[in-house]
Amino acid sequence: xxxxxxxxxxxxxxxxxxxxEYNNWLFGEYCYLSFNIGSPVFMPGCAISSLTQEGCSSxxxxxxxxLFYADGEHVFNRIHHAMPNGVGLNSxxxxxxxxxxxxxxxxxxxxxxxxxERGLDSSNGxxxxxxxxxxxxxxxxxxxxxxxxxxxxxxxxxxxxxxxGQDYWLIAHKKLENKFxxxxxxxxxxxxxxxxxxxxxxxxxxxxxxxxxxxxxGNKLSVVYYDDCVQTYSFDNSTGIVSFDPANDIxxxxxxxxxxxxxxxxxxxxxxxxxxxxxxxxDMTQNTLxxxxxGQTPMYMxxxxxxxxxKIYVVELWSTYLGAINYPDAQGPMCGYDTNxxxxxxxxxxxxxxxxxxxxxxxxxxxxxxxxxxxxxPNPVTNTLRINxxxxxxxxxxxxxxxxxxxxxxxKFKRLNYQLDWSQKSEGLYFLKLQSGNKIRVIKVLxxxxxxx
Numbered sequence: 045x046x047x048x049x050x051x052x053x054x055x056x057x058x059x060x061x062x063x064x065e066y067n068n069w070l071f072g073e074y075c076y077l078s079f080n081i082g083s084p085v086f087m088p089g090c091a092i093s094s095l096t097q098e099g100c101s102s103x104x105x106x107x108x109x110x111l112f113y114a115d116g117e118h119v120f121n122r123i124h125h126a127m128p129n130g131v132g133l134n135s136x137x138x139x140x141x142x143x144x145x146x147x148x149x150x151x152x153x154x155x156x157x158x159x160x161e162r163g164l165d166s167s168n169g170x171x172x173x174x175x176x177x178x179x180x181x182x183x184x185x186x187x188x189x190x191x192x193x194x195x196x197x198x199x200x201x202x203x204x205x206x207x208x209g210q211d212y213w214l215i216a217h218k219k220l221e222n223k224f225x226x227x228x229x230x231x232x233x234x235x236x237x238x239x240x241x242x243x244x245x246x247x248x249x250x251x252x253x254x255x256x257x258x259x260x261x262g263n264k265l266s267v268v269y270y271d272d273c274v275q276t277y278s279f280d281n282s283t284g285i286v287s288f289d290p291a292n293d294i295x296x297x298x299x300x301x302x303x304x305x306x307x308x309x310x311x312x313x314x315x316x317x318x319x320x321x322x323x324x325x326x327d328m329t330q331n332t333l334x335x336x337x338x339g340q341t342p343m344y345m346x347x348x349x350x351x352x353x354x355k356i357y358v359v360e361l362w363s364t365y366l367g368a369i370n371y372p373d374a375q376g377p378m379c380g381y382d383t384n385x386x387x388x389x390x391x392x393x394x395x396x397x398x399x400x401x402x403x404x405x406x407x408x409x410x411x412x413x414x415x416x417x418x419x420x421x422p423n424p425v426t427n428t429l430r431i432n433x434x435x436x437x438x439x440x441x442x443x444x445x446x447x448x449x450x451x452x453x454x455x456k457f458k459r460l461n462y463q464l465d466w467s468q469k470s471e472g473l474y475f476l477k478l479q480s481g482n483k484i485r486v487i488k489v490l491x492x493x494x495x496x497x
């Protein structure tokens with residue numbers, strides 16, 4: 045019991061202190077979106093040019109102030125200049141997930157920049173560099189550059205928070221083997237001996253293209269093998285082991301798949317078909333069913349990314365708008381794909397969006413929720429949760445799942461105002477899905493006991 049309480053306090057600290065670390069998105073060409081007010085707002089100044097076709101990553105402080113960003117080959121500071129030692133990172137502008145920034149656990153000054161090379165490069169290395177944000181007058185500089193972790197790697201990399209709430213797993217994939225490498229990132233550094241998992245399909249020589257993405261809970265991975273298929277896997281964030289479970293995972297064969305993203309609850313997986321652009325939706329609870337087409341475009345459809353506003357954003361190559369799946373936890377066309385959701389101020393978008401760890405704090409709110417005429421309070425909740433849904437069309441189906449996607453509670457009600465007794469629920473993060481007619485809303489609620497208040 046003492047251990048569980050300790051982990052919960054770590055979880056609360058992470059949720060409250062890292063709310064806005066992923067609120068600034070900088071990507072090619074010269075695109076900069078800030079989510080600090082909720083909805084994305086275009087900002088000027090991004091230094092990522094048309095030469096960066098794909099992978100990138102960015103990091104902010106807990107207040108949402110941009111610290112720095114990277115495109116795999118360069119590290120740019122918050123005033124959009126390359127750091128003094130931030131040029132010449134081993135990567136490629138056309139690697140699918142060229143860069144991934146992770147804050148060193150328990151550090152207030154140091155960050156890792158992990159980079160991958162494109163499949164056509166000779167070594168196909170997985171590398172890391174270190175940024176100390178206190179250097180160069182507080183603008184930051186690279187203190188360690190191009191430390192090699194392994195070779196013969198694909199262009200894929202993802203990061204998941206360790207079950208201890210402190211460390212990370214940096215997960216990568218071999219280029220021509222069905223092997224995952226999970227490197228543990230701790231306060232002492234990167235553990236150089238990875239956890240190796242041999243599972244899933246063997247890449248067919250597609251140069252390692254395609255993304256690897258995690259769900260919010262950190263217990264599922266979706267891996268896109270560009271010329272072959274998309275496959276989901278189970279991930280154990282205690283051990284770093286990746287495994288394929290035919291009863292619960294998806295294996296769908298198709299060429300020209302590029303990227304994927306899980307919905308906030310993890311029930312749905314979205315996958316992009318490159319050209320002509322098609323957006324597929326898979327139901328993880330019905331893994332043997334074929335996907336549903338929820339969006340199409342004559343343009344090239346590329347990267348997908350889950351955002352702090354609970355929407356999934358979609359790249360249609362060379363558009364001056366970013367597409368959006370407005371209700372990603374809604375089934376089929378009700379997910380509301382909008383091809384022109386966010387203006388990029390006449391800038392043409394390239395292939396990739398920023399790569400982030402799918403941290404629990406990425407989507408955790410610790411305040412009352414009021415959006416789209418839905419009001420839920422208090423949040424965090426101790427005893428009684430109040431729901432006001434004035435746009436409900438008759439009966440409301442409320443489904444509560446935990447952070448691992450397991451059903452916790454399901455109830456139907458017809459009143460616009462409803463109360464739930466949460467006094468006996470276990471502490472933790474829950475997803476609430478409310479469906480009434482064609483209206484579907486998904487929100488997050490944190491349960492904590494009174495002695496935390």
